[in-house]
Amino acid sequence: MAKISKSVAKARIEALSEELKRHNYNYYVLNNPVITDFEFDLKMQELQALEAMFPELVLPDSPTQRVGSDIEAGKDESQPAKEDAASADAPHTQRAVKFQQIPHRYPMLSLGNTYSAEEMSAFCTKLEAEQGQALEYSCELKFDGVAICLTYEDGTLTKAVTRGDGIKGDNVIDNVLTIKSIPRQLKPGSWPREFEIRGEIFMPYAAFEALNKEKDEIGEQPFANPRNAASGSLKLQSSAQVAGRGLDCVLYHMLGDGLPFNTHSEAIAAAASWGLPTSELSQVRRGAADVLDYISYWDTRRKALPYATDGVVIKINDLQLQKRLGFTAKSPRWATAYKFKPEQALTPLKSIDYQIGRTGALTPVANLEPVPLSGTIVKRASLHNKDQMDLLDIHIGDWVYVEKGGEIIPKITGVELSKRPDDARRPDFPTLCPDCGTPLVRDEDQARHYCPNRTGCPTQIKSAFVHFASRDAMDILAGDATIDQLYNLNLIRRLSDLYSLTKEQLMQLEGWQERSCDNFLDSLQKSKEVPYARVLYALGIRHIGKTTAKLLSRHFPDIDTLAAATIQQLAEIEDIGDIVAASIADYFANPDNLKLIEELRSAGLQFSGEGASAQVSDLLKGKSIVVSGVFSISREEIKALIEANGGSATGSVSGKTSYLLAGDKPGDAKVKKANSLGIDILDEQQFYSMIGR
Numbered sequence: 001m002a003k004i005s006k007s008v009a010k011a012r013i014e015a016l017s018e019e020l021k022r023h024n025y026n027y028y029v030l031n032n033p034v035i036t037d038f039e040f041d042l043k044m045q046e047l048q049a050l051e052a053m054f055p056e057l058v059l060p061d062s063p064t065q066r067v068g069s070d071i072e073a074g075k076d077e078s079q080p081a082k083e084d085a086a087s088a089d090a091p092h093t094q095r096a097v098k099f100q101q102i103p104h105r106y107p108m109l110s111l112g113n114t115y116s117a118e119e120m121s122a123f124c125t126k127l128e129a130e131q132g133q134a135l136e137y138s139c140e141l142k143f144d145g146v147a148i149c150l151t152y153e154d155g156t157l158t159k160a161v162t163r164g165d166g167i168k169g170d171n172v173i174d175n176v177l178t179i180k181s182i183p184r185q186l187k188p189g190s191w192p193r194e195f196e197i198r199g200e201i202f203m204p205y206a207a208f209e210a211l212n213k214e215k216d217e218i219g220e221q222p223f224a225n226p227r228n229a230a231s232g233s234l235k236l237q238s239s240a241q242v243a244g245r246g247l248d249c250v251l252y253h254m255l256g257d258g259l260p261f262n263t264h265s266e267a268i269a270a271a272a273s274w275g276l277p278t279s280e281l282s283q284v285r286r287g288a289a290d291v292l293d294y295i296s297y298w299d300t301r302r303k304a305l306p307y308a309t310d311g312v313v314i315k316i317n318d319l320q321l322q323k324r325l326g327f328t329a330k331s332p333r334w335a336t337a338y339k340f341k342p343e344q345a346l347t348p349l350k351s352i353d354y355q356i357g358r359t360g361a362l363t364p365v366a367n368l369e370p371v372p373l374s375g376t377i378v379k380r381a382s383l384h385n386k387d388q389m390d391l392l393d394i395h396i397g398d399w400v401y402v403e404k405g406g407e408i409i410p411k412i413t414g415v416e417l418s419k420r421p422d423d424a425r426r427p428d429f430p431t432l433c434p435d436c437g438t439p440l441v442r443d444e445d446q447a448r449h450y451c452p453n454r455t456g457c458p459t460q461i462k463s464a465f466v467h468f469a470s471r472d473a474m475d476i477l478a479g480d481a482t483i484d485q486l487y488n489l490n491l492i493r494r495l496s497d498l499y500s501l502t503k504e505q506l507m508q509l510e511g512w513q514e515r516s517c518d519n520f521l522d523s524l525q526k527s528k529e530v531p532y533a534r535v536l537y538a539l540g541i542r543h544i545g546k547t548t549a550k551l552l553s554r555h556f557p558d559i560d561t562l563a564a565a566t567i568q569q570l571a572e573i574e575d576i577g578d579i580v581a582a583s584i585a586d587y588f589a590n591p592d593n594l595k596l597i598e599e600l601r602s603a604g605l606q607f608s609g610e611g612a613s614a615q616v617s618d619l620l621k622g623k624s625i626v627v628s629g630v631f632s633i634s635r636e637e638i639k640a641l642i643e644a645n646g647g648s649a650t651g652s653v654s655g656k657t658s659y660l661l662a663g664d665k666p667g668d669a670k671v672k673k674a675n676s677l678g679i680d681i682l683d684e685q686q687f688y689s690m691i692g693r
């Protein structure tokens with residue numbers, strides 16, 4: 001770094017420290033980073049270099065001296081306050097999320113990192129010169145998720161704490177217990193009476209894509225990447241919801257007093273033998289050249305893995321030596337990370353389209369000068385929302401960085417200001433719906449703009465039909481093209497119009513034969529049998545996905561009782577947040593929606609029948625069943641099945657309990673009590689056989 005004066009350095013150190021703190025907050029708390037990891041690391045390196053030049057200027061709370069904090073705002077006074085820290089996962093997390101804060105027994109530190117193979121090599125050669133011999137390193141993938149610290153006592157998981165600020169974190173054990181790969185109880189083995197094991201909770205790409213698809217369908221902002229999705233999910237208030245998120249875990253660091261291992265790899269192998277999830281891709285390598293070989297092997301192959309990785313971590317394998325080397329304030333001296341540079345392309349932004357989605361949400365989409373990136377030609381990229389555009393200060397004509405981080409849609413991650421042309425101009429963010437001209441609105445707590453004209457905006461009308469007809473909803477044989485045709489011929493405007501279509505009208509459609517008309521009409525007829533929960537989903541009420549629709553159908557046996565429910569009554573239901581409750585209440589407050597429901601009811605659709613009172617058998621009559629653990633369906637659904645078959649689902653095991661229905665990882669206390677009272681314990685399959693399912 002060039003020589004600079006102390007006063008210039010002071011100002012720059014202050015500015016960088018502030019900026020890095022802000023980025024830490026965006027990343028760890030809001031799950032919404034606005035710069036790439038690479039840019040962050042560059043700024044951190046600059047700050048480190050300045051602090052090395054002027055040690056007397058290092059600020060006491062410098063980001064180089066402490067790890068970023070994931071602790072919710074308001075609890076961690078060192079972070080700026082924000083009302084709903086978890087709003088990236090709206091709307092279910094809109095209520096205050098409360099986790100117990102627990103101090104870490106050993107501080108939870110970060111790792112030094114580099115993007116340079118030379119520096120990686122130097123890390124090894126320096127240590128080897130000091131020790132006078134070639135050393136063994138455990139080479140591991142660097143999983144891109146959220147750090148977690150698990151404590152096992154007497155073989156049972158007792159705590160699962162996030163990194164927090166490194167000193168204390170949030171205990172998210174209920175959510176962690178929903179992760180299938182994490183055992184509540186270790187397999188028999190010679191595990192220490194008490195130990196900690198740390199690792200990463202992550203969301204595999206497949207689960208991430210499914211979650212974002214669902215979010216998009218119900219009008220919520222998708223997550224930007226799997227890491228943010230994992231982090232947002234782990235901090236959800238409802239464990240039932242977390243269970244559906246497909247999170248996974250890999251553990252990579254064991255800690256405890258007097259652990260009986262000589263090497264790190266031995267400790268991890270032991271953990272695997274006790275049933276803990278570890279990575280099979282770790283390898284012990286000797287010397288710098290071998291470490292670099294592992295890195296270059298995974299630099300390309302990692303793209304085929306079903307989850308995101310952002311580098312390789314190397315750790316001295318010998319635990320004695322690890323102990324001797326110790327830690328700096330922020331990271332161990334016995335480990336470091338090599339980070340893969342994200343594949344990026346730099347290309348001019350030609351224009352921005354503003355698209356209206358099914359639920360009226362407006363999405364800015366960038367049209368780019370086509371550019372090759374990771375094997376495809378990228379022409380379009382998402383810009384998410386106005387806030388994101390403002391943060392990037394994006395101008396039409398700018399050269400922009402595009403990245404594909406495992407996401408389906410590439411995204412713009414930065415602007416190359418040095419290449420900004422003189423005639424670059426700020427985009428005019430629309431104030432009117434590009435489709436129907438209605439003034440756009442922005443919900444206070446959502447980053448997106450919406451067209452509120454749900455019943456008059458052509459795109460929204462057509463999208464509502466496509467959603468209504470989709471397989472998981474009414475399963476009517478009509479996709480985008482058919483809906484377009486019917487709409488353009490003025491044959492459909494309201495959802496109920498579908499049910500008065502005649503064969504003669506359908507025969508007018510280009511390319512339609514008698515057979516296609518019959519099939520279509522047949523599917524319409526069949527849709528009248530579609531159960532109430534799916535009809536509720538098909539209506540396209542904002543924020544009501546399939547799961548919420550099912551939940552509602554169980555709480556409200558018919559649509560009239562649902563329509564009459566107050567926001568308070570709705571919000572009292574477990575798993576229904578304030579925003580969802582408000583959205584339902586809003587929908588039914590609109591007379592036009594009530595009219596539509598009447599029209600659909602007259603057409604013969606099901607608006608009742610699947611509620612809690614809909615009994616299908618007496619097989620469990622008089623039986624009181626306690627449900628505990630994780631099942632292949634939600635606990636809510638299990639309880640509904642019990643009730644539908646005449647039984648009652650109760651909370652705690654007592655002399656009156658008929659059965660304990662135990663899924664994966666049932667509560668210890670419940671199992672013990674059931675055993676002591678001689679109560680039969682059923683597993684999921686036995687329960688299904690019992691009700692003839």
Ligand code: IVH
Nearest residue numbers: 109110111140141142143147200252313332
């Ligand atoms: S070891 C004391 N091993 O990356 C250091 N960390 O950027 C213990 N990470 O804080 C960490 N994969 O959250 C370690 N195989 C791995 C990892 C890994 C991902 C995360 C971890 C760490 C962060 C550092």
